[in-house]
Amino acid sequence: MERRPDIRLDWVKETISNPDYKVIQIDKRFRYWKWIDEAQKYLRVITLEDRKTVHNAFFDRGFKR
Amino acid sequence: MKITHFPETDSVYIDLSDRPSTETREVNTDLNIDLDAEGKLVGIDIHGNASQYVDLSSFLIETVET
Numbered sequence: 285m286e287r288r289p290d291i292r293l294d295w296v297k298e299t300i301s302n303p304d305y306k307v308i309q310i311d312k313r314f315r316y317w318k319w320i321d322e323a324q325k326y327l328r329v330i331t332l333e334d335r336k337t338v339h340n341a342f343f344d345r346g347f348k349r
Numbered sequence: 350m351k352i353t354h355f356p357e358t359d360s361v362y363i364d365l366s367d368r369p370s371t372e373t374r375e376v377n378t379d380l381n382i383d384l385d386a387e388g389k390l391v392g393i394d395i396h397g398n399a400s401q402y403v404d405l406s407s408f409l410i411e412t413v414e415t
Contacts, residue, residue, distance in 0.1 A: 287362070287383055287392050288370045309378070311397060330396070332358070339358055340396045342373035342381060 288342060291327065295320050296341050299329045313339060317347055352408075359400050363393040 299318035304326075306316045312333045320327050320343075328344040331337055351364040368391045370383035379402070383392035395402055 287364070287394075288373065290369075290371060313397075339360075340381075340394070342375075344375070345372075346375060 290323070291341050291343070295323075295327055296329050296338060299327050299341075300331060300335070300338075303329075317344060354399075354405060358396070359398055361393075361395045361399040361403055361405070363395075364391070365393070366391045 295318070299316045302318065303316040304318050306314060308314055309330075314331045314333075314335055316329045316331070317326050318329075319325075323343060325343040325345070326347040328340075328342055328347065329338060330340040332339050353362045353364070355361070366385075366389075368385040368389070370391050371386045372384045372388075373381050373394070374384065375381050379395060379397035379399070381394040381396065382390060383394060385391045399405070
């Protein structure tokens with residue numbers, strides 16, 4: 285996250301709690317996407333199996349619902 | 350350059366510079382690259398199955414003199 289200062293922690297939390305779309309990965313991690321108005325991009329957040337521990341977060345240019 | 354290994358999640362982050370990332374591009378399910386505002390590479394994010402991509406048992410930097 286420190287490498288990506290444009291991504292705000294509240295956006296990450298909101299993406300997990302209220303995603304536009306989510307899927308479970310093969311490795312049991314969860315992917316969540318949410319449109320972030322301020323950034324005009326989709327944010328993808330990946331959590332571990334517990335659905336709480338944030339593993340990664342980045343703006344996903346390639347996401348299409 | 351800094352290489353950070355996260356054994357619990359089998360992940361590796363390679364910092365190539367101190368410049369912040371403004372864009373992340375997904376190469377595949379396990380691999381992202383981070384670019385700065387000028388599009389220059391600043392980091393390599395192997396955020397899944399890193400042990401399949403990287404031999405973490407040894408590390409070598411070699412400078413070839415021409």
